[in-house]
Amino acid sequence: MLILGIECTAHTFGCGIANSKGEILANVNSEYIPTSGGIHPREAARHHASVAASVICDALKAAGKNIEEIDGFAVSLGPGLGPCLRVGATAARALSLYYNKPLIPVNHCVAHIEIARLMCKIDDPLVVYISGGNTIISAFSDGKYRVFGETLDIALGNCLDTFARYVGLPHPGGPHIEKLALKGSNYINLPYVVKGQDMSFSGLLTMAIRKFKDGAMLEDICFSLQETAFSMVCEVTERALVHTGKDAILLTGGVAANRRLRVMMESIAKDHGVVFKAVPVEYARDNGAMIAWTGVLSLLHNVTIPVDESFIRPRWRLDAVDIPWRMNKHEVNKEGC
């Protein structure tokens, strides 16, 4: 079985091709980089529309496949930015209708988890998914990926990016903050907000900006910002790990590239005697391959959607999706859920 997947939820238009053996035959991605400021949804959508055809052709070329050989078209219908989602959905619907092959709805967050499991060869991990749009700690239980902790307002990556933009660091801000943080050593007190299992980063962002205005050293603020935000995620991760009893931590999403965060997560894993893996950056960021691979899993379990019902779902929650491909292997586990 050969599935072509289209990722189009925010800044990246991606196209991946995967087969049922779990081989990724192509992963071509084109990122919209704003000339100034953050992602403008309409501008991003314009970028995606202009590159869609060439990205899809490049992916087919890279896989050495003809489009007639594709058995189904998967697309990320959400969660994400409406204008962007519409571009990807339109492309996938058109392909599905024209080649008369099933259209497969994929949840962007589920796709991140599935590609992470595939790449790291870990069956049942606690997943820590941290990017510009999402901050979710999740584990499989009772038929769904349950959310054991998430942000109450902005995502961690969003907090870092917005701060970077404010202080004049180039896009993308995360890696620049990471570099500057290495030179900082004075910890500045910043709001550490954990409410039960959830986190809040908006106050942290406001305070970091205020400290910058007050003339604190940028290196020290970057250092403190990272330490505070990452410690919050780590605390919630550790609690979820104890609560669920999973035997591995998997780090994914754009922020997974951060070395400091990896070291911190690794330390938790070591303390609890579990495995730690971070997803390779290529597959940790938004990409088409993850949609294609999740499409394979979905189609194997007959998860398809008629074109006239394939509405985009900008607020599609991770824990609203049934995961039939894991139903048999993991019986209902009351303890862990």
Next chain:
Amino acid sequence: MKLIKKGAEAELYLINWFGYKAIKKVRVSKNYRIQSLDNFLRNYRTLNEAKMLINVKRINIPVPTVFDVILEEFSIVMEFIDGKLLKDLIPQLDDEMLDEIFTNLGCIVGRLHENGFFHGDLTTSNVILVDKNIFLIDFGLGGVSQEIEAFGVDVHLMLRALESTHHEISQKCFEYFKNGYSSTFSKSKEVFSKVLEIRRRGRYVVERRVKATINSFCI
């Protein structure tokens, strides 16, 4: 000193404290965070928990009695409550028992809030039952507040704990909880609408789009 539980944040030891069976709760250092943040959090939460336990005891909220606080080792020595976690007991309880326990729990939390205190991490894992008697534990994230928000977060956390861990019976239990809560807290109505607001604030919540009324879902 016998280790009886290793949680994410603290280790619990069963000790003999001048002839009393007691629990020593030690907030352990976390290697992942830098020392200044680590010390700050452990110190703040140990002190905060001890203060909270002592203060809410004064208004007759059932909590373990604090015997000693040793800030140098970030530990609290407190009364040992020989019971079971509500979370573990729920599967064995029949409807009548659930009604009694959750109504009672609602009453206690209502009284806590009526006096201006909030718990901060109110879940079924932080409630101990000795027969039918309820004890609240783990006040490290608690505090005092004048605002409805903090109380709303407590009720929201309880609802979420019920939904994620005991989803078949969550609605029923929450109804019982609300009955008790309304009977002891004068601002319970405001809190319930706050809970709706908190839920809608969450990311990718379907209800956010819908102009939810109080009756539109489970509350």
